[in-house]
Amino acid sequence: MLRFIVRRLLQVIPTLLLLSVLVFAWLRSLPGGPATAFLGDRATPESVANLERVLGLDQPIPVQYVQFLGRVVTGDFGTSTITGEPVLAEIGRALPATIELSIAALVLAVALGIPLGYLAARKRGGPLDVSTVIGTLVGVAVPVFFLGYILKAVFAVELGLFPPSGRQSVAVDATNVTGFAVLDGLLTREFDASLDALSHLVLPAVALATIPLAVITRITRASVLEVLNADFVRTANSKGLTPGTVRGRHVLRNALLPVSTTIGLQVGLLLAGAVLTERVFVWGGIGTLLADAITLRDYPRLQAILLLGALVYVLVNLLVDLSYAIIDPRVRLS
Amino acid sequence: MTTSLQKTPGGASTGEPLLSVRDLTVAFTRRGEPDSVAVDGVSFDVAPGQIVGLVGESGCGKSVTSMAITRLLPARGVRVTGSAMMDGVDLLTLPEAEMRERRGRDLSMVFQDPLSSLNPVIPVGLQVTEVLTRHRGMKKEAARAEAADLLDRVGIPDPRRRLDSYPHQLSGGMRQRALIAIALACRPRLLIADEPTTALDVTIQAQILELLKDMVRDTGAALVMITHDLGVVAGLCETVNVLYGGRIVERAQRHRLFATPRHPYTNGLLGSIPRLDSPAGEDLVAIPGSVADNLPWASACAFAPRCPRAVGVCRTTTPEAETSGGRLLRCHNPVPATAE
Ligand SMILES: Nc1ncnc2c1ncn2[C@@H]1O[C@H](COP(=O)(O)OP(=O)(O)O)[C@@H](O)[C@H]1O
Ligand code: SF4
Ligand SMILES: [Mg+2]
Numbered sequence: 001m002l003r004f005i006v007r008r009l010l011q012v013i014p015t016l017l018l019l020s021v022l023v024f025a026w027l028r029s030l031p032g033g034p035a036t037a038f039l040g041d042r043a044t045p046e047s048v049a050n051l052e053r054v055l056g057l058d059q060p061i062p063v064q065y066v067q068f069l070g071r072v073v074t075g076d077f078g079t080s081t082i083t084g085e086p087v088l089a090e091i092g093r094a095l096p097a098t099i100e101l102s103i104a105a106l107v108l109a110v111a112l113g114i115p116l117g118y119l120a121a122r123k124r125g126g127p128l129d130v131s132t133v134i135g136t137l138v139g140v141a142v143p144v145f146f147l148g149y150i151l152k153a154v155f156a157v158e159l160g161l162f163p164p165s166g167r168q169s170v171a172v173d174a175t176n177v178t179g180f181a182v183l184d185g186l187l188t189r190e191f192d193a194s195l196d197a198l199s200h201l202v203l204p205a206v207a208l209a210t211i212p213l214a215v216i217t218r219i220t221r222a223s224v225l226e227v228l229n230a231d232f233v234r235t236a237n238s239k240g241l242t243p244g245t246v247r248g249r250h251v252l253r254n255a256l257l258p259v260s261t262t263i264g265l266q267v268g269l270l271l272a273g274a275v276l277t278e279r280v281f282v283w284g285g286i287g288t289l290l291a292d293a294i295t296l297r298d299y300p301r302l303q304a305i306l307l308l309g310a311l312v313y314v315l316v317n318l319l320v321d322l323s324y325a326i327i328d329p330r331v332r333l334s
Numbered sequence: 335m336t337t338s339l340q341k342t343p344g345g346a347s348t349g350e351p352l353l354s355v356r357d358l359t360v361a362f363t364r365r366g367e368p369d370s371v372a373v374d375g376v377s378f379d380v381a382p383g384q385i386v387g388l389v390g391e392s393g394c395g396k397s398v399t400s401m402a403i404t405r406l407l408p409a410r411g412v413r414v415t416g417s418a419m420m421d422g423v424d425l426l427t428l429p430e431a432e433m434r435e436r437r438g439r440d441l442s443m444v445f446q447d448p449l450s451s452l453n454p455v456i457p458v459g460l461q462v463t464e465v466l467t468r469h470r471g472m473k474k475e476a477a478r479a480e481a482a483d484l485l486d487r488v489g490i491p492d493p494r495r496r497l498d499s500y501p502h503q504l505s506g507g508m509r510q511r512a513l514i515a516i517a518l519a520c521r522p523r524l525l526i527a528d529e530p531t532t533a534l535d536v537t538i539q540a541q542i543l544e545l546l547k548d549m550v551r552d553t554g555a556a557l558v559m560i561t562h563d564l565g566v567v568a569g570l571c572e573t574v575n576v577l578y579g580g581r582i583v584e585r586a587q588r589h590r591l592f593a594t595p596r597h598p599y600t601n602g603l604l605g606s607i608p609r610l611d612s613p614a615g616e617d618l619v620a621i622p623g624s625v626a627d628n629l630p631w632a633s634a635c636a637f638a639p640r641c642p643r644a645v646g647v648c649r650t651t652t653p654e655a656e657t658s659g660g661r662l663l664r665c666h667n668p669v670p671a672t673a674e
Binding site for chain 2: 230231232234235236237238239240241242243245249250253254257327328329330333
């Protein structure tokens with residue numbers, strides 16, 4: 001098991017290296033650059049060239065890349081061309097917001113998706129199943145952006161049930177400990193702050209959870225349907241086991257194997273979706289950093305965010321593979 | 335010699351049968367399509383401790399018959415009629431919860447593919463003990479000890495360690511032994527084995543058949559042996575039911591059936607068994623055609639298109655089951671009886 005983990009971690013390095021080359025080249029192939037974007041109307045060929053020299057962008061791209069890599073190895077992703085701050089510090093400050101939102105969405109998607117898919121499969125062709133199938137079809141097709149605005153318009157603006165944007169109400173005056181607003185409230189026993197943060201979290205989390213929820217529901221449903229027809233389920237029934245044992249021990253455990261892989265893949269989409277959701281709900285996480293960075297061609301910030309995103313994605317999938325190995329002895333013991 | 339033919343609804347029954355199947359009919363229903371009848375009025379008896387064969391080509395309704403009796407068919411899209419009496423109750427109308435009490439305890443099954451029939455993600459031991467805790471009220475430790483004992487009895491070496499193995503870590507033969515151990519764990523009085531050796535190597539097949547024979551003898555269970563291979567029943571069954579197109583076309587004591595097959599289909603099946611005394615390289619005589627050629631039983635003999643003895647009446651009139659001298663036969667023009 002340990003060797004498996006080490007081997008997988010070693011595989012991560014070439015993957016990230018390749019990605020870094022791609023990101024680096026892609027950014028520099030975009031029209032415009034940080035200098036042009038930053039100077040805006042004031043841009044003249046001279047001022048742009050000057051600024052590019054200051055930023056080190058006058059060097060040939062391969063040289064820039066090697067310099068970049070040399071600094072990254074020491075943990076230095078450079079400073080933002082927008083704020084002049086080290087990008088890692090910026091990211092560190094914004095990260096809890098994004099993680100909080102992503103985890104809330106993932107928990108929602110898993111906690112609803114698995115039972116929903118399971119029940120739909122058990123009552124195949126029934127009203128719940130039919131509405132689930134239709135609902136998930138719609139769910140994967142609705143753009144997150146659009147859904148976010150609808151949710152906001154209806155539940156925040158019209159009905160006033162939830163705050164329309166932000167992570168916390170200013171009036172609550174919450175203490176910042178970890179940067180995770182809900183958790184901080186619990187840690188400092190400022191429960192009103194936790195509640196306030198939760199109510200801010202609901203709409204963006206629902207918007208972000210929709211696609212993974214739909215996907216997890218569909219995969220669970222398909223997987224349960226397949227397992228229900230499996231020979232070993234017939235065996236379990238032929239032993240006279242109670243329906244509860246058949247379902248819990250024999251159906252569900254096997255049906256969840258493909259679902260766990262799906263959840264890992266959803267994390268990548270979740271990161272992408274978070275960017276859009278944060279935009280709609282003025283969330284102030286990585287998504288906001290990223291959006292600004294794209295507009296202003298902030299190379300260092302973009303590089304750092306994209307590479308760290310990739311790292312997170314790879315690590316989450318490693319985690320999923322490990323959990324898969326734990327549930328499936330055929331993987332673990334071979 | 336003329337034989338007086340007499341019609342009986344079921345089969346010849348001696349003493350009190352353990353299982354008595356009457357007029358079992360299973361139809362698969364699909365909206366917008368005519369029902370497809372997979373099993374059509376099947377009747378047979380199994381006496382305590384007896385080994386009965388159910389033989390026929392693939393698709394003739396053997397598995398559907400066994401799953402109808404054990405109530406393992408899907409709940410929807412299937413219509414089952416007839417009766418299957420065991421211990422004075424009709425298994426086919428028993429409430430589901432009561433059927434679950436009996437399955438695994440009074441009657442159990444062994445299936446064809448031992449790998450897919452075992453749960454891949456839980457240890458073999460738990461798959462044995464769960465039936466002991468369910469039906470014999472055993473506590474965890476006692477059930478484990480009993481499970482190890484069961485694995486030992488079915489010839490699995492190092493049974494204590496094997497309890498913690500997963501199915502993929504066992505060989506095909508060992509898996510089938512484990513399934514047999516599971517089926518016999520609560521000493522059921524009836525065991526239905528559906529092609530238990532079909533997925534195994536030839537050498538392993540013989541071992542598994544031997545094991546089944548020993549186990550049912552030791553436990554006193556009756557065995558319904560389902561197979562497409564008359565060679566399997568040859569060394570095993572007392573009585574053999576030959577199934578064609580969902581109906582029993584011939585039933586006799588095994589030695590009589592092998593010595594003098596009367597139904598042309600049985601005769602054809604016997605012709606396709608490899609024999610030790612047949613010259614090497616000689617082609618086996620297979621029955622021409624396939625079940626796809628079947629005529630509807632309602633107005634003909636289903637076997638007629640493939641039957642070498644078919645006569646005009648075979649295509650216009652259903653042959654009824656007739657019993658004489660302990661042999662059931664459903665044929666207008668049977669193979670002449672030679673001296674038995
Ligand atoms: N679930 C099902 N739905 C529809 N038809 C079925 C189903 N199961 C079996 N059948 C049909 O019933 C017939 C008998 O099948 P089966 O009992 O499995 O044959 P075998 O003798 O090979 O075990 C076949 O024609 C098969 O196509
Ligand atoms: S009834 Fe006719 S067709 Fe059918 S098996 Fe007998 S001889 Fe052949
Ligand atoms: Mg079968």
